[in-house]
Amino acid sequence: xxxxxxxxxxxxxxxxxxxxxxxxxxxxxxxxxxxxxxxxxxxxxxxxxxxxxxxxxxxxxxxxxxxxxxxxxxxxxxxxxxxxxxxxxxxxxxxxxxxxxxxxxxxxxxxxxxxxxxxxxxxxxxxxxxxxxxxxxxxxxxxxxxxxxxxxxxxxxxxxxxxxxxxxxxxxxxxxxxxxxxxxxxxxxxxxxxxxxxxxxxxxxxxxxxxxxxxxxxxxxxxxxxxxxxxxxxxxxxxxxxxxxxxxxxxxxxxxxxxxxxxxxxxxxxxxxxxxxxxxxxxxxxxxxxxxxxxxxxxxxxxxxxxxxxxxxxxxxxxxxxxxxxxxxxxxxxxxxxxxxxxxxxxxxxxxxxxxxxxxxxxxxxxxxx
Numbered sequence: 001x002x003x004x005x006x007x008x009x010x011x012x013x014x015x016x017x018x019x020x021x022x023x024x025x026x027x028x029x030x031x032x033x034x035x036x037x038x039x040x041x042x043x044x045x046x047x048x049x050x051x052x053x054x055x056x057x058x059x060x061x062x063x064x065x066x067x068x069x070x071x072x073x074x075x076x077x078x079x080x081x082x083x084x085x086x087x088x089x090x091x092x093x094x095x096x097x098x099x100x101x102x103x104x105x106x107x108x109x110x111x112x113x114x115x116x117x118x119x120x121x122x123x124x125x126x127x128x129x130x131x132x133x134x135x136x137x138x139x140x141x142x143x144x145x146x147x148x149x150x151x152x153x154x155x156x157x158x159x160x161x162x163x164x165x166x167x168x169x170x171x172x173x174x175x176x177x178x179x180x181x182x183x184x185x186x187x188x189x190x191x192x193x194x195x196x197x198x199x200x201x202x203x204x205x206x207x208x209x210x211x212x213x214x215x216x217x218x219x220x221x222x223x224x225x226x227x228x229x230x231x232x233x234x235x236x237x238x239x240x241x242x243x244x245x246x247x248x249x250x251x252x253x254x255x256x257x258x259x260x261x262x263x264x265x266x267x268x269x270x271x272x273x274x275x276x277x278x279x280x281x282x283x284x285x286x287x288x289x290x291x292x293x294x295x296x297x298x299x300x301x302x303x304x305x306x307x308x309x310x311x312x313x314x315x316x317x318x319x320x321x322x323x324x325x326x327x328x329x330x331x332x333x334x335x336x337x338x339x340x341x342x343x344x345x346x347x348x349x350x351x352x353x354x355x356x357x358x359x360x361x362x363x364x365x366x367x368x369x370x
Contacts, residue, residue: 014053029075087117089137089145095122098308100148106329131159144169144336154217156181169339171332175218184349191321191353192225195275195303200233202363208241208271213248219277241271257281261288273301279308297362317358324351
């Protein structure tokens with residue numbers, strides 16, 4: 001139903017609820033769902049909201065209207081039936097994501113190696129479209145779906161929960177809190193611990209952290225590892241050395257990191273080293289302090305998280321925490337195929353990250369996972 005705390009527009013919530021009822025079988029082709037006036041009362045929203053929701057669903061061919069009689073569920077449109085082929089759908093919110101695009105490359109290789117086909121849906125950084133794309137894949141009859149959401153709602157949507165309960169093969173490769181939804185990802189807390197401990201081993205005693213934006217649970221997990229490392233080594237952190245990105249979305253992380261760099265420069269007393277939530281923000285921060293005439297790592301040491309390609313070619317190559325994107329992609333495909341073949345799988349598979357040492361931390365040596 002309608003959630004007033006959900007940032008998704010109300011008309012999209014109404015449309016999503018109607019679609020979910022159709023997918024679940026609660027509504028079938030030919031069923032009358034009511035008039036616009038009746039739907040206004042059902043959802044307790046304005047007539048304009050209902051009109052926009054219905055117009056969207058009619059445009060998609062999900063509903064049709066009979067003048068003077070009401071609104072009805074349309075018969076499914078004929079389309080290519082992928083249920084007769086071995087096809088996997090991949091829902092990715094942003095093709096330009098330097099992290100998730102690497103998982104996609106791994107998925108593409110694994111899908112090809114297993115003689116499956118791959119269909120890709122890019123939701124153009126709009127979380128409200130992700131469920132629609134999942135429904136589209138379901139209607140096409142794909143064998144299973146991999147989801148890489150960048151939404152900061154870390155619980156499964158009603159649709160994902162429903163198809164999981166129905167044993168439809170689905171694997172999530174973006175962080176999700178639900179213990180009963182199949183998830184493959186990184187141990188973010190351990191990554192935060194490794195980054196901070198490395199700075200401690202480099203000799204730094206005043207270490208700060210740049211967290212993700214408010215509501216970013218992945219940033220909080222890395223923050224937890226940061227604090228645990230300091231505590232284990234007998235160090236305290238200062239609240240004035242903990243910053244938070246101000247803009248929501250990976251597309252803004254570089255700019256947010258630059259802005260925090262400006263904020264850092266204005267402090268008369270500053271941390272000598274910083275662990276930064278992700279590489280994009282770390283690169284923005286590095287650019288800001290370099291523009292101001294500081295040196296990295298001589299004036300401030302930096303460790304990022306993700307190991308994106310831009311970190312290698314940065315003005316000062318970035319020490320970072322490597323997320324095993326190749327393994328995540330391969331394991332996602334293997335797990336999904338096992339689910340397609342009705343084989344038992346682990347619900348949550350958490351992979352260990354490792355440290356990549358470059359010049360930005362002040363210590364150069366080779367590190368490989370054990």
